[in-house]
Amino acid sequence: MNHKPIDILLTGASGFLGHYILAELLVHPHVRCRVLLRNPVAENLARLERLLIDVGVNLPAMMANKRVTVVQGELPNSLGSLDVDGVDLIIHSAGNTAFNATGSGEPSRTNVDGTRAMLSLATNAGIRRFVYVSTAYVCGEQVGHLPEAFYPTMPPVRNNYERSKWEAEALVWNWSTSTRTATICRPSILFGDSQTGRATTAKGLHLVAKATEILARAANDGSEAHRHHIPLRILGRSDATCNVVPVDWAARQIATITLTSTTEPSVHHITNPDPPTHQEVKEWLEKYFDIAGGQFSDASWPLRDSNHYEDLFYSLGNICLDYFRNGLTFESQCSANIPAGKRLIDQEAFFQSISYAQATNWFRSPYKMNKADDLEQRSDAFSSKWYFESFLPRVVPRSAITRVSELTTIVRYTITGPEGGSWICRFDSGQLKETQAAPSALKPEFEFRLSHEDLVEIAAGRKPMQDIFLSGCAEILGNVEQAMKMVPIIGALLKEFPVTDVENSAVKC
Amino acid sequence: MLTETLTTEENVIEERVRILGRNRTLEGVLTYPTGRATCSVLIAGPHPFLGGDIRNNVVATLSKSLASQGAVVLTFNYGGVGRSEGGPTDWPAVMSEFWKHGTFKEEQGWAEDTDSAIFALRQWCASPPVLVGYSFGCWTIVNCLRKEKFQSIVLISPNHKQHMFTPLCICSAPLLLIHSDNDFTCSECETKAWFDSVREPKTRIQLPAGEHFFRGHEAEVASTVAKFLWPQDANSEA
Ligand SMILES: NC(=O)c1ccc[n+]([C@@H]2O[C@H](COP(=O)([O-])OP(=O)(O)OC[C@H]3O[C@@H](n4cnc5c(N)ncnc54)[C@H](OP(=O)(O)O)[C@@H]3O)[C@@H](O)[C@H]2O)c1
Numbered sequence: 111m112n113h114k115p116i117d118i119l120l121t122g123a124s125g126f127l128g129h130y131i132l133a134e135l136l137v138h139p140h141v142r143c144r145v146l147l148r149n150p151v152a153e154n155l156a157r158l159e160r161l162l163i164d165v166g167v168n169l170p171a172m173m174a175n176k177r178v179t180v181v182q183g184e185l186p187n188s189l190g191s192l193d194v195d196g197v198d199l200i201i202h203s204a205g206n207t208a209f210n211a212t213g214s215g216e217p218s219r220t221n222v223d224g225t226r227a228m229l230s231l232a233t234n235a236g237i238r239r240f241v242y243v244s245t246a247y248v249c250g251e252q253v254g255h256l257p258e259a260f261y262p263t264m265p266p267v268r269n270n271y272e273r274s275k276w277e278a279e280a281l282v283w284n285w286s287t288s289t290r291t292a293t294i295c296r297p298s299i300l301f302g303d304s305q306t307g308r309a310t311t312a313k314g315l316h317l318v319a320k321a322t323e324i325l326a327r328a329a330n331d332g333s334e335a336h337r338h339h340i341p342l343r344i345l346g347r348s349d350a351t352c353n354v355v356p357v358d359w360a361a362r363q364i365a366t367i368t369l370t371s372t373t374e375p376s377v378h379h380i381t382n383p384d385p386p387t388h389q390e391v392k393e394w395l396e397k398y399f400d401i402a403g404g405q406f407s408d409a410s411w412p413l414r415d416s417n418h419y420e421d422l423f424y425s426l427g428n429i430c431l432d433y434f435r436n437g438l439t440f441e442s443q444c445s446a447n448i449p450a451g452k453r454l455i456d457q458e459a460f461f462q463s464i465s466y467a468q469a470t471n472w473f474r475s476p477y478k479m480n481k482a483d484d485l486e487q488r489s490d491a492f493s494s495k496w497y498f499e500s501f502l503p504r505v506v507p508r509s510a511i512t513r514v515s516e517l518t519t520i521v522r523y524t525i526t527g528p529e530g531g532s533w534i535c536r537f538d539s540g541q542l543k544e545t546q547a548a549p550s551a552l553k554p555e556f557e558f559r560l561s562h563e564d565l566v567e568i569a570a571g572r573k574p575m576q577d578i579f580l581s582g583c584a585e586i587l588g589n590v591e592q593a594m595k596m597v598p599i600i601g602a603l604l605k606e607f608p609v610t611d612v613e614n615s616a617v618k619c
Numbered sequence: 620m621l622t623e624t625l626t627t628e629e630n631v632i633e634e635r636v637r638i639l640g641r642n643r644t645l646e647g648v649l650t651y652p653t654g655r656a657t658c659s660v661l662i663a664g665p666h667p668f669l670g671g672d673i674r675n676n677v678v679a680t681l682s683k684s685l686a687s688q689g690a691v692v693l694t695f696n697y698g699g700v701g702r703s704e705g706g707p708t709d710w711p712a713v714m715s716e717f718w719k720h721g722t723f724k725e726e727q728g729w730a731e732d733t734d735s736a737i738f739a740l741r742q743w744c745a746s747p748p749v750l751v752g753y754s755f756g757c758w759t760i761v762n763c764l765r766k767e768k769f770q771s772i773v774l775i776s777p778n779h780k781q782h783m784f785t786p787l788c789i790c791s792a793p794l795l796l797i798h799s800d801n802d803f804t805c806s807e808c809e810t811k812a813w814f815d816s817v818r819e820p821k822t823r824i825q826l827p828a829g830e831h832f833f834r835g836h837e838a839e840v841a842s843t844v845a846k847f848l849w850p851q852d853a854n855s856e857a
Contacts, residue, residue: 513711516719540715576670582834590803590831595718598668602710 113140118368119197119237121146121185121228122204124158126310127243127300130361131203132178133165138369142177144197146204148184155180164308165358166508185224189231199239201368202228202282207313209269221274222281229285239291241368242282246298246353246381246440248275253437258377260294286375295367297360297380298440301455302463304356305541306507309463312472315354319395319464320472321426326399328422340403342419348389348406351438354455355382363444379442382454394460400551458543465544469499492609494525494562497569498533498545505607506542511599514540521596522554522588529562556588556596571608575601630654631686638695640735643705647695647736648673649743650686657689658770658848659744663733663756666726667700668717677753677775680837681844688845688852691744695736697729697759721781726755733759747792749773749848754804754831758782764790771795773844776831778804779813787817794821795847797840799829822847 118135122128123145135141147154159169172178183189185204202225206217215223225242232240249256250265250272260283267273279294286292299314312320329337363380386394388406396402413420448454467473511517517540524532532548546552560568564583567573575597578584586593630653638645664678665671673679673694682692699706707713707725716723733756740748747768752760757777761784764772769792776798777784787794794817798810805813807825814823824843829836845852 510711514715514718515711516715540711580670580676580832580834591721592718594669595721597670599714599718602714 113138115140115142116369117142117144117196117198119144119146119181119194119200121200121202122243123147124154124161125203125205126313127297127357127361127364128203129158129161130165130303130357131201131243131364133162133167134358134361134365135201135368136167136172136177137365141369142179144179144181144194146181146183146192149182151180151182161310164504165303185220186227189227192231194231194235194237197235197237199241199368200228200232200237201241201243201364203243203364205243205275207271209271211270217271218274218277221271222277225278225281229281232290233285238289239293239372240282240285241293241295241364242278243364244279244294244296245272245275246296246379247272248279248296249438250276255439255441256379258379258441258443260375260377283375291373292375293367293372294375294377295364295380296378296440297364298353298355298382298385300357300360301354302356302459302466303358304454304459305358305512306503307459307463307466307544308504309357309467310473312467315352315391315460316463316467316472317426318391319398319467321423322395322399322401323468324425325419325423326401328419329401337400338402340401340419341417342404342423343407343409343413344388344392344404345409345411345413346388346406347408348387348392350388351385352388352391353382353385353438353440355380356454356459359454367444378444379440380444381440381442383439383442383445383448384453386455386460390457391460394457397457398461398464458538462541462543465546466503469503469545492566492569494529494531494533494565495547497565497609498523498531498535499547501607501609502535503542503545506603509603509606511537511542511603512540514599516540517599519556519592519596520552520554521593522548522557524548524557524559525562525565526559527562554588556586556590556593558584558586558593558596560584568604569609571604575604631683633683633686636693636739638736638739640698640705641731643698643703643732645695645698645704645732645735646673646700646702647693647739648682649691649693650682651691652686652689655689656691656744659691659740659746659748660685660693660751660848661733661737661740661748661760662692662694662751662753663736663759664694664697664753666755667697667706667729668714669755671755672696672700675753676837677833677840678756681751681753681841684838684841685845685848688849690749690848691740693736693740693743695732697732703732729755730759730762734763737763746770751775751844752777754778755782758784761786768792771848773797773847775840775844776802776804776833780805780809784813784817791818791820793847794818795844796821796823797826797843798823799826799831799833799836801828802831804831 118141120132120143123132124147132143135143162169181192183192206220208217250267252265264276282292282294301315302309309316329340360380367378392404517537520534520536522532522534533545534548534550534552534554535545536543536552560578564578568575568578579597632651632653634649636647636649638647662678662681664675673696678694682694686692696703713723713725747770749770750760751773753775757774764786769790771793773795796814800807826839833840
């Protein structure tokens with residue numbers, strides 16, 4: 111089907127959700143995007159390029175063939191000289207996610223004044239459709255089954271962020287006329303990519319996981335019995351739910367809604383019809399970090415007479431209260447497309463995203479390394495750790511391995527020598543679900559043991575993996591038969607994604 | 620069969636050959652003595668997914684060793700391996716089946732490749748060939764057994780638990796089975812029990828080491844095959 115070309119102005123493209131929206135839009139060949147970046151533009155453009163590499167978009171190529179252009183501006187005041195000539199619609203995803211008011215007037219300044227500025231830009235340029243990225247939690251403290259409709263009066267909000275998002279929604283909704291259409295998309299809490307677990311910032315559930323990691327580390331000093339009896343009051347109810355959605359899924363819904371032509375104003379909940387409960391999240395975290403002992407409590411925040419573990423757990427703030435709410439469900443047309451029996455976030459998705467977070471030191475590294483961090487890893491930076499914790503989790507989801515649907519196993523790689531270590535990779539139905547540095551509770555089906563030098567040779571594609579194993583340079587332990595089948599699978603991955611430019615190193619056998 | 624000389628060692632010539640298969644051309648290596656040849660040997664190697672190509676340690680050692688003792692030896696790459704054409708088209712799909720069952724439908728194409736290689740060798744040398752299979756190659760050669768005459772059949776580390784070897788009964792050529800005491804594919808007991816069920820004439824030689832891959836024990840495998848092919852030489856040495 112031939113579509114009419116469509117020009118979209120996207121704000122917030124350099125954000126967590128925004129770059130996924132951009133990637134989803136660019137899947138459609140008839141879409142051209144103008145992205146609003148703040149100053150310093152060159153720096154922000156480079157950051158956007160790195161973000162997009164991870165989701166399979168080659169920004170320079172997209173810019174070369176004019177699928178993406180950059181406009182510079184900042185909300186709310188620096189939009190004056192923006193080139194919006196020919197823009198058909200705006201997706202306004204830029205936002206400030208601070209819950210509480212700051213001295214600079216945030217989050218209201220960006221969310222309310224910024225949205226007002228974007229609407230007036232649209233009006234002046236004769237743009238007839240405006241898609242606003244709001245939040246499902248604009249509902250405030252309301253409970254029950256919430257409709258996909260604009261709330262004409264401001265619900266009892268919990269923080270300044272919710273207030274600002276509702277005020278912005280009101281501006282957008284009232285902008286709609288018989289010739290202008292407002293579309294409001296309300297995602298719930300964004301979580302890691304459904305394929306890779308990838309996220310870019312530790313917010314929401316990731317923050318809870320990070321706090322649990324801190325707790326688990328502290329408990330590590332104690333005995334096994336102690337580890338499983340940590341005195342921790344978890345503020346909240348066990349049956350409360352945490353409405354989280356994978357960021358890529360949310361972005362796809364927003365792109366689909368945007369590209370479906372309409373003249374009716376509408377509101378869309380991009381929410382999880384079967385969100386995990388507090389109890390589930392607690393169990394998943396306990397299993398993942400091998401700790402236990404926390405009890406749900408209705409104590410109020412801030413905790414009086416908190417113990418050492420509670421101080422640690424809540425050192426990142428009151429991580430539970432804001433979005434874990436009971437008695438709340440959302441009407442949602444787009445969640446009707448989720449196949450029956452499939453949960454958007456289940457234990458596996460949760461584990462995958464937490465292990466991604468750990469592998470990237472809670473999103474600080476190495477994905478934010480320079481451009482050479484992409485598939486062309488520079489020799490001086492090559493390390494076994496990088497290869498297993500960063501490179502593989504990033505390339506496997508893009509590789510043909512994902513189509514080896516029967517591939518379900520746990521593999522241990524032991525790299526010998528001073529630069530070595532041990533990593534355990536869990537594959538499920540062709541997906542690399544998690545990679546953990548040893549020691550780990552995961553029980554490998556087989557193990558490959560090889561030297562760092564051989565890993566370098568294999569990774570660079572200079573030596574076939576088969577040769578390393580069949581020549582006896584490397585050892586296979588455990589279920590040799592399955593391990594032998596794994597060799598060609600990894601061999602194919604290495605052909606697909608060789609690590610180029612790796613220094614020659616002597617292969618010791 | 621088109622040829623190109625690869626190496627000429629002291630008493631052996633190695634030539635790269637192209638074998639015209641049913642619907643694909645296969646890469647092969649023909650190794651033969653500079654002097655008079657006494658027999659022809661076809662070697663079918665391990666599974667392409669498990670390092671099965673003409674460079675395989677057992678395949679390469681055997682072909683040189685047997686050629687140096689007077690055999691014309693043909694080794695070849697299965698479809699999709701090295702410069703051989705073809706091979707499974709949907710790699711992830713077959714890999715998935717292989718992961719689950721250890722075998723998949725398209726493997727039949729590799730048995731057909733073996734048939735093409737036997738046919739090519741027969742064009743080259745009139746005498747009935749010796750068929751040698753190693754690992755997966757055992758199954759591909761057994762699949763090619765028909766009423767035609769073969770001098771003898773050598774199976775090295777067959778995975779009889781994974782594949783069917785029933786066609787063995789069609790052929791009455793003497794059979795040699797070589798296996799090690801610690802093969803991960805089939806235990807010593809399983810192999811003995813399976814061998815007992817196979818028709819005569821047959822000989823079983825168990826090597827005391829080498830696992831499935833015979834790393835470092837390739838020469839023992841080659842000399843065991845040679846003794847079987849040329850028993851008179853073995854006796855005279857003794
Ligand atoms: N994260 C969630 O769980 C969640 C849930 C529901 C709804 N949302 C909504 O989704 C949108 C994106 O959220 P996010 O989590 O992706 O946030 P984010 O990662 O912090 O990204 C925010 C984006 O907005 C841009 N931005 C912020 N202030 C700006 C200003 N004054 N002028 C121009 N651009 C500005 C940022 O640009 P820089 O890169 O230059 O900073 C960035 O591109 C927001 O509207 C948010 O309310 C988020």
